[in-house]
Amino acid sequence: MKSLLKILRDFPAYLWSGWGALASIFLFIAAWEIGNQVYGDLILPSPLETFQTLGALFGDSEFIENLMITLKRAMVGFGVSLVLGTALGLLAGFFVTASIVSRPIVTILMGMPPIAWIVLAMIWFGMGDATVEFTVIVASLPIVFVGALQGTRTLEDKFEEMADIFKVPKMMKFFDIYLPHIFSYVFPAWVAALGMAWKIVVMAELLATSDGLGAALAMARSQLDTATALAIVVAMVGLLMVAEYIFLEPIKREVEKWRD
Amino acid sequence: MAATKHYESYPEGDIPVYLAYGFRPAFLLMAPYMVLSIILWGLFYSGYITLPFIGDTLSWHIYEMLFGVGFLGMAAFIFTGAPELFPGTVPIVGKTLRNLMLLWIVARIAFWFMDILTPYPAAILNIAMYAWLTALVAKPIFKDPAKRHRSVAYGFVAVQVAQVWFYLSVTGWVSTAPLAVLKVSLALFMVLILLAIRRVNMEAVNEIIELEEKNEEVFVARPPAYNLTMFMILLFATVEFFFPSNRVLGWIALGTASASLAILNDFIAYGEENILGKRLIRALITVPVLISIGYGLIGYNYLSGMHYNNGDFIHVLTSGAWTLSFYLVMIVVTTVHTGRDISKERNNWVCFSIFLILLATAMRTAVAFYPEYSSQLYMGSALVWSLPFIIYIKIYFKWLLTPRVDGIPG
Numbered sequence: 001m002k003s004l005l006k007i008l009r010d011f012p013a014y015l016w017s018g019w020g021a022l023a024s025i026f027l028f029i030a031a032w033e034i035g036n037q038v039y040g041d042l043i044l045p046s047p048l049e050t051f052q053t054l055g056a057l058f059g060d061s062e063f064i065e066n067l068m069i070t071l072k073r074a075m076v077g078f079g080v081s082l083v084l085g086t087a088l089g090l091l092a093g094f095f096v097t098a099s100i101v102s103r104p105i106v107t108i109l110m111g112m113p114p115i116a117w118i119v120l121a122m123i124w125f126g127m128g129d130a131t132v133e134f135t136v137i138v139a140s141l142p143i144v145f146v147g148a149l150q151g152t153r154t155l156e157d158k159f160e161e162m163a164d165i166f167k168v169p170k171m172m173k174f175f176d177i178y179l180p181h182i183f184s185y186v187f188p189a190w191v192a193a194l195g196m197a198w199k200i201v202v203m204a205e206l207l208a209t210s211d212g213l214g215a216a217l218a219m220a221r222s223q224l225d226t227a228t229a230l231a232i233v234v235a236m237v238g239l240l241m242v243a244e245y246i247f248l249e250p251i252k253r254e255v256e257k258w259r260d
Numbered sequence: 261m262a263a264t265k266h267y268e269s270y271p272e273g274d275i276p277v278y279l280a281y282g283f284r285p286a287f288l289l290m291a292p293y294m295v296l297s298i299i300l301w302g303l304f305y306s307g308y309i310t311l312p313f314i315g316d317t318l319s320w321h322i323y324e325m326l327f328g329v330g331f332l333g334m335a336a337f338i339f340t341g342a343p344e345l346f347p348g349t350v351p352i353v354g355k356t357l358r359n360l361m362l363l364w365i366v367a368r369i370a371f372w373f374m375d376i377l378t379p380y381p382a383a384i385l386n387i388a389m390y391a392w393l394t395a396l397v398a399k400p401i402f403k404d405p406a407k408r409h410r411s412v413a414y415g416f417v418a419v420q421v422a423q424v425w426f427y428l429s430v431t432g433w434v435s436t437a438p439l440a441v442l443k444v445s446l447a448l449f450m451v452l453i454l455l456a457i458r459r460v461n462m463e464a465v466n467e468i469i470e471l472e473e474k475n476e477e478v479f480v481a482r483p484p485a486y487n488l489t490m491f492m493i494l495l496f497a498t499v500e501f502f503f504p505s506n507r508v509l510g511w512i513a514l515g516t517a518s519a520s521l522a523i524l525n526d527f528i529a530y531g532e533e534n535i536l537g538k539r540l541i542r543a544l545i546t547v548p549v550l551i552s553i554g555y556g557l558i559g560y561n562y563l564s565g566m567h568y569n570n571g572d573f574i575h576v577l578t579s580g581a582w583t584l585s586f587y588l589v590m591i592v593v594t595t596v597h598t599g600r601d602i603s604k605e606r607n608n609w610v611c612f613s614i615f616l617i618l619l620a621t622a623m624r625t626a627v628a629f630y631p632e633y634s635s636q637l638y639m640g641s642a643l644v645w646s647l648p649f650i651i652y653i654k655i656y657f658k659w660l661l662t663p664r665v666d667g668i669p670g
Contacts, residue, residue, distance in 0.1 A: 026515030
């Protein structure tokens with residue numbers, strides 16, 4: 001609770017610290033504008049046109065519907081990865097044998113390109129939600145798993161010893177010693193997994209479904225509607241940035257501060 | 261007090277009070293000169309008078325405000341700052357100071373009567389004046405083994421180069437339009453202001469914190485946000501020079517506006533204590549805020565199809581940020597370097613003056629939105645803009661003309 005209040009108190013200052021980042025984003029947009037002037041509207045629509053198209057898209061019910069479908073798929077996939085990955089990671093972390101056994105498997109899972117998973121999923125599950133959600137899960141679960149595993153593996157014995165000497169109650173030991181440490185590893189892993197889930201969902205949709213943002217992107221490509229395609233890309237990047245930098249990053253900073 | 265350490269190497273001899281330290285004659289000349297120039301300009305631009313001897317009046321207005329007034333500001337800043345930034349430096353006082361100021365007066369006359377005297381006397385005198393100042397400044401800066409504050413010297417050189425370029429264009433040796441050169445010069449002056457206010461912010465804020473003795477934490481004005489803003493300003497000026505109406509300028513301007521707001525981070529993130537409530541600090545952070553508003557409006561104008569005159573928006577930078585930073589430097593330096601306590605000198609007239617500068621800026625910028633009232637707004641903003649300097653003359657001239665209250669020379 002105290003941490004939450006602190007995050008809220010620091011939030012305006014944190015938000016203000018974004019001006020520098022915004023300046024470099026504007027610089028990037030300026031480069032994009034030059035690209036538009038050099039290559040023309042068909043290849044690279046101007047930022048202004050793209051933002052206008054984006055504004056129009058948000059007033060279009062079909063786009064909102066697609067957005068919601070994508071969000072649902074991403075959230076289902078991410079949710080399963082989060083719960084399963086954290087639970088398995090913690091288990092593997094607490095038992096060295098499980099850790100030794102699971103590590104190579106995770107390495108294989110992480111080494112497998114998501115595009116290969118999509119192909120397999122399309123064969124297994126056909127065209128639809130399951131293919132997309134499955135791909136999201138296999139791509140982001142290992143990230144959460146490794147975070148949770150590292151969080152538990154790096155718990156320092158001396159703190160536990162000290163807690164035992166002072167006869168710290170079990171609940172207190174869990175909430176004040178284990179949890180902050182593990183959370184400081186798990187939370188950043190969740191953030192990374194969310195980013196991964198968001199990218200994978202669109203890619204999977206583009207190849208395996210007829211609805212969602214990915215499918216809309218495929219449609220824009222087939223119609224050579226570069227402005228819409230870019231607007232969808234901006235929407236995707238924008239949503240991820242808002243989720244990551246407005247909601248998650250302040251919490252991440254707070255939980256990671258503990259480690260210093 | 262921190263600001264007295266650097267008075268250790270003060271030269272021997274009988275030096276009149278008004279020449280006892282760099283800022284004294286500079287501010288004694290600057291305040292009346294600003295009032296005179298702006299009122300004349302206001303009367304001229306609103307159509308009440310003609311100034312036949314001046315020649316190109318718009319260039320005169322911009323050049324004198326930038327290079328004429330700017331010179332005094334630069335001299336005051338560096339002559340007062342150098343002995344502090346580089347301990348052991350002998351301050352420039354007495355005869356040298358008097359001669360430099362005399363040269364400034366003659367150079368002003370030469371520029372004012374450029375139409376009669378031809379541009380050459382003005383060119384020679386003004387270039388010589390800047391060269392002399394740069395030479396005086398370069399010595400302590402380049403002697404410093406730690407190479408601190410070299411950027412200030414480079415800034416001086418850049419301004420001088422712009423000035424030479426301006427005169428080459430006025431005399432027809434290069435084909436660039438004088439106004440285009442003056443736009444580039446404005447960017448260079450904005451960069452100099454940022455270089456200066458970073459140092460002033462650091463000194464003034466720490467002085468306040470130290471004197472209030474509440475908090476031990478040192479305030480640091482970290483360079484990245486200032487550097488980013490300077491980079492963006494220079495990028496804008498460069499692109500504007502080569503591609504004057506390109507829409508890419510809109511995005512760069514918005515980037516500059518954002519970068520300028522990032523300067524406030526140091527103030528916002530300072531320790532547990534909120535220092536934003538202090539009056540002087542609020543005034544100091546208004547400078548980057550004005551830079552941001554100015555570039556923000558310019559950016560908006562470029563992206564929305566140039567419905568307004570950018571010249572009106574540039575005045576948020578000049579009448580606003582530029583003037584306010586000069587005014588604050590005048591107040592801080594006059595208070596601290598006449599041996600007074602900046603945290604105790606709470607003068608409501610200063611607050612009122614800052615309000616007047618902001619009001620004048622708003623009036624001048626409003627011309628963009630209400631062109632039908634332009635003549636009233638030009639004159640009104642010129643009058644309101646001159647008031648803070650009249651107030652300065654009334655309150656601070658007696659400080660400039662009397663020795664330091666703590667008995668230290670300087």
